[in-house]
Amino acid sequence: MNFELFYTDYLKKLQAYQLAFNTISFEQYTIAPKDGIDYSNEMLAILSKEAFQIENNPDTIQKMKEYYNRLEDGLEKKEIQYRLEAIADSQSIPSDVYGASVKLAADSMMKWHEAKEKDNYEIFKPYLKQVVESQKQLISYSPRFTGNNTYDLLLDKFEKGMNQEKYDAFFEKIKENIIPFIQKIKESGTSIDDSFMHKTFSIERQEKFMDTIGEFLKIDKNKVYLSTTEHPFTSSFSHGDARITTHYYPDSFLSAILSTVHEYGHALYGLQVNPEFEGTMFYEPLCAAHESQSRFLENHIGRSKAFWQANYKDLIEQFPEFKDVTVDALVNMINKTECSLIRTEADELTYPLHVLIRYEIEKEIFAGNVDYDTLPTLWNDKYEQYLGIRPNSDATGILQDVHWSDGSFGYFPSYALGSAYAAQLYRQLEKEVDVQQVLENNQFEVIANWLKENVHMYGNSKSMEEIVEIVTKEPFNPDYYIQYLIDKYSKLYQLK
Ligand code: ZN
DSSP: OOHHHHHHHHHHHHHHHHHHHHHHHHHHHHHOGGGHHHHHHHHHHHHHHHHHHTTEEEEEEHHHHHHHHOSSHHHHHHHHHHHHHHHHHHHTTTTHHHHHHHHHHHHHHHHHHHHTTOOOOHHHHHHHHHHHHHHHHHTSTTTTSSOOOHHHHHHHHTTOOOOHHHHHHHHHHHHHHHHHHHHHHHHHHHOOOOGGGSSSSOOHHHHHHHHHHHHHEEEEEEEEEEEESSSSEEEEEEEEEEEEOOOOTTOOOHHHHHHHHHHHHHHHHHHHHHHGTTTSSSSOOOHHHHHHHHIIOOOITSSHHHHHHHHHHHHHHHOGGGSSOOHHHHHHHHHHHOSOOGGGGOTTTHHHHHHHHHHHHHHHTTOOOGGGHHHHHOOOOHHHHHHHHHOOTTTTTTTTTTTGGGGOTTTTHHHHHHHHHHHHHHHHHHSSSSHHHHHHHTTTHHHHHHHHHHHHGTSSSSSSHHHHHHHHHSOOTHHHHHHHHHHHHHTTTTTE
């Protein structure tokens, strides 16, 4: 993109800080020894404060406003507009307040780790309270803050244009259709025996098979680094550097594979955004957009029959234990639905209910209706109400996800929305590409290219809602997602 020199300099400087932040955080999660983390959090806070001052320098902002007025309509103007909007939200935050919030988030995350490990919500409770208060304080500086729209502004941060009213309507559809459908499956009495999936396989053998899956997905090792962590995630550094982590469980063969495929969906997105957007507001797509791409790969590719048909020969070769399991039986096991406690391990059908629970609790938190002492009970009650099961520990209940520890409230709902975007996009891919044949012919690059051209290259220069409309030639419609789930699971469970 063609910017005036002052703006290019500004972007480059912020990019350099961003690289440092990404590197420090990635190391903290992967290789940094625990006792060094306090120190690096302190340094992180100093750097964040500096970057914040550069980003919000009043002289630069003034220059940007003048520049905005000089520019003709186009991507450059849109970039400056997005930047000025984002700055307006944070500009009035005193840098001390901002620095303190970064330090709090980092400390809180470490406490969450400890609390989860020790299965003790009490360790995390005071930090959770502080993080909520800190988010409220940060939001209160936004010019769009009206006094009672904190949660709406948080939702908007993770998916532009979203608010409680829109999410309420979305989740109402999920509730209305998915909860009774799950009940119907339970009543049908049909069950899928997936005990095979829980045989014990050594991590070494799983890692070797992961290489096979990586080759199938044409993962470019010059651009993608794979590591392991407790909680899988992706960090996009640049158009030539994406880092993903996975977690191997000896008795859950499928878990690492699907989480790697999921994270690779995020990584591929980052690698395929128009490289000209690097450093701009267009480079990092928002959460629902990102999640639409990771869930696209995980659900529509990684859980498909064609994917397993294509990798079946290698699977049998490396795991002769599977030789009596047909591809159909394998795919049934992979897609088995079961009401379970852990969101990241949930099947496609029950997944949106896990998100719904978090959304409802977040709403209550920001409406000020929550008693922190009994929050784990509220969590457990909702699991019982919507999924019919009750967690018997904090670690498998309220402490399972990292998100609340660093203040990412409003993030969860974007996961379900992303799945819905993915379903509508996949419907279009199927019209244009013979997906089954492409996968069976070991041509995953055809799908990667389709995603690049139709979705990834735009980055954040268009919203996912706009992209879905361009690609599918009709507005986003969550009914496609619900219909897709009902069709898929009706077939799987032989429902009429
Ligand atoms: Zn994800």
